[in-house]
Amino acid sequence: MKLLPRTTLYLALGFSSAIASASGTIINNQYTPEGFYQNDAECFIKVRPRRRGEEETNTSTPPSVWALDVTQSGDFCYRTLDKVMLWRPDASEAADLSIKEPATQEELVNVPFRSDRNEKTWPDRIINQPGEYQMTLGNGEPTTITLHQIPTYEADEVTWMRYQGCTQQAERLQQENQMVNAGSI
Structure with a gap:
């Protein structure tokens, strides 16, 4: 599934997290093809928690x-x-x-x-x-x-x-x- 630009995932309690992968796709952390990523952190460009309504600054x-x-x-x-x-x-x-x-x-x-x-x-x-x-x-x-x-x-x-x-x-x-x-x- 493709991740659209500037996609925001809303979580409970008014928190949200902006997530994007290097290839523009959502990565399933439960199964990663062998040798594809060395660790989970490499597959994400940005993960920054923020409150609902807070604007993205960078x-x-x-x-x-x-x-x-x-x-x-x-x-x-x-x-x-x-x-x-x-x-x-x-x-x-x-x-x-x-x-x-x-x-x-x-x-x-x-x-x-x-x-x-x-x-x-x-x-x-x-x-x-x-x-x-x-x-x-x-x-x-x-x-x-x-x-x-x-x-x-x-x-x-x-x-x-x-x-x-x-x-x-x-x-x-x-x-x-x-x-x-x-x-x-």
């Missing part, structure tokens, strides 16, 4: 197709900016995100992230404007993000996104669409 991939990783340069496609989330992989400490116009280096907005939060909504002060933005999280290296607004008339969003350079987003959207279509059959 993850390797954004939680949704429309979450923009502010630490990685590249292309990002969106339908409307009000659905875009600014996301950072490490929320262990507070940091400010500076969003600038690359040509003039004028700061458009400063977005504060608390130490326990890795997502923020897209700032209202930046209107629905495709183009390049420079983002710097804390004292980190600046990243350049090129935003592409998906036309409302576009029937095949996945192909359009790939053409714009948003290949990882396109793959993820295609997977989500396939899961939705499989569930509606």
